Amino acid sequence: MVRMTDLAASAQANLNALDCPELGAPAWVPPIDAAKLKVALISSAGIMQRGRANIAGNAPGYEEIHDSVDDGALLLNHVSVNFDRTGFARDVNVVLPRARLRELVEEGVIGAASETHYAFMGATHPDAMAPYVDQLAQELRANGVNAACLLPV
Amino acid sequence: MSAIAHRLERAGIATVVIGLVKLHLEKINPPRALWVPFELGRPMGPPNDAEFQRDVLRAALSLLHLTRQADSDSGVLVDFPHEDPNSVDDPQWRPPAEHTSAQAFTSVSVECAALAAEKSAAVQRYGRDPVGVAGLTIDQAAAFFDAVCAVVSDDPLPASPREDLSSNLALRFVADDLKAYYLQAAAAVGKPSSRQLHNWLWRETRLGQSLKSLRRQFLDGNDDKRTSLGNKFMVPRAFVD
Numbered sequence: 001m002v003r004m005t006d007l008a009a010s011a012q013a014n015l016n017a018l019d020c021p022e023l024g025a026p027a028w029v030p031p032i033d034a035a036k037l038k039v040a041l042i043s044s045a046g047i048m049q050r051g052r053a054n055i056a057g058n059a060p061g062y063e064e065i066h067d068s069v070d071d072g073a074l075l076l077n078h079v080s081v082n083f084d085r086t087g088f089a090r091d092v093n094v095v096l097p098r099a100r101l102r103e104l105v106e107e108g109v110i111g112a113a114s115e116t117h118y119a120f121m122g123a124t125h126p127d128a129m130a131p132y133v134d135q136l137a138q139e140l141r142a143n144g145v146n147a148a149c150l151l152p153v
Numbered sequence: 154m155s156a157i158a159h160r161l162e163r164a165g166i167a168t169v170v171i172g173l174v175k176l177h178l179e180k181i182n183p184p185r186a187l188w189v190p191f192e193l194g195r196p197m198g199p200p201n202d203a204e205f206q207r208d209v210l211r212a213a214l215s216l217l218h219l220t221r222q223a224d225s226d227s228g229v230l231v232d233f234p235h236e237d238p239n240s241v242d243d244p245q246w247r248p249p250a251e252h253t254s255a256q257a258f259t260s261v262s263v264e265c266a267a268l269a270a271e272k273s274a275a276v277q278r279y280g281r282d283p284v285g286v287a288g289l290t291i292d293q294a295a296a297f298f299d300a301v302c303a304v305v306s307d308d309p310l311p312a313s314p315r316e317d318l319s320s321n322l323a324l325r326f327v328a329d330d331l332k333a334y335y336l337q338a339a340a341a342v343g344k345p346s347s348r349q350l351h352n353w354l355w356r357e358t359r360l361g362q363s364l365k366s367l368r369r370q371f372l373d374g375n376d377d378k379r380t381s382l383g384n385k386f387m388v389p390r391a392f393v394d
Binding site: 022023024025026027028029030031032034037039042044045048050051054071072075076077079081082083084085086087088089090091092093094095097099100101103104109110120122126129130133134136137138140141145146147148149150151152153 | 154155156157158159160161162163164165166167168169170171172173180181182183184192193194195196197198199200201203206207210211213214217218219220221225226227228239279280281282283285286288318322326329332333336337340347350351385386387388389390391
């Protein structure tokens with residue numbers, strides 16, 4: 001599965017038919033100096049931590065993944081079976097590139113990586129997620145995070 | 154996620170989306186997006202290719218330095234120019250030894266046991282185990298799955314192996330863990346593409362055949378919850394017969 005044209009017809013049809021919200025012109029945060037960028041990662045892969053509660057298929061909130069949590073503790077609990085999981089199974093960075101982000105800090109591409117990253121269950125309507133996104137924004141600001149890289153699956 | 158990007162940007166957090174479906178990026182119009190020509194499930198491209206992944210992340214984060222044109226209603230959308238090198242099949246890869254046919258195994262439990270050595274080797278190779286969402290040992294998971302496969306028509310499913318989960322939900326998690334177990338085992342050697350791994354699972358294993366058979370049984374039954382489970386949460390669309 002690569003581009004839409006490489007997908008099975010049923011998968012293409014499903015993606016084409018998905019209700020995409022019309023959100024108009026996006027807001028725009030002016031450019032931030034690289035040295036001042038502190039970046040958090042936000043996944044939609046329904047990542048859970050081993051031994052903790054499973055994530056409901058329609059969960060509107062997010063999981064927090066602290067830097068101290070080893071990749072080995074992370075599992076994919078997403079409700080969809082229609083995306084590849086073998087990449088994540090071999091390397092968590094395919095979905096949540098914490099190690100890559102740290103390396104880019106060392107390169108000077110950004111100033112710092114957030115100590116905590118986040119994962120939503122990516123099968124929920126945006127309206128239901130809105131209050132949790134607002135909560136996340138507050139948490140990011142409180143932690144000095146001024147940028148986020150979002151990685152849908 | 155593009156909708157989340159809109160909301161975070163309004164809250165003063167600069168955002169960039171690494172997106173896999175260009176149509177959705179165009180329609181939802183997040184502030185900044187890097188479209189990547191990779192398969193669903195792999196926003197960063199190939200596993201265990203740190204240099205390539207850094208290129209992807211570098212390209213995405215570079216969009217945070219752009220200045221938007223005044224009066225523009227459009228977000229920034231840039232295409233990442235490189236294909237995932239792991240999207241090409243590994244010509245040297247072979248399925249796990251002894252796994253030439255699903256008919257060789259009388260149950261998923263027996264098939265799992267036959268894959269144990271490869272699974273262990275894969276965990277050692279990659280330093281991680283993707284199995285665990287069901288919160289059971291693989292033997293427990295396989296035993297429950299085999300018991301479900303023995304159910305006829307709309308007869309009750311066996312009792313859930315977890316007190317906090319319904320049998321339907323336990324089955325969904327067990328299926329996920331069994332698939333993860335098999336696919337990890339099959340990736341113990343070489344650099345198989347996801348296509349090679351999934352083709353093997355769904356066409357050559359008892360697990361793949363059993364999942365497809367359960368799906369058909371659930372769709373033909375009269376239990377709405379099982380129908381939904383079979384329809385949406387067990388077999389990828391690409392492998393529905």
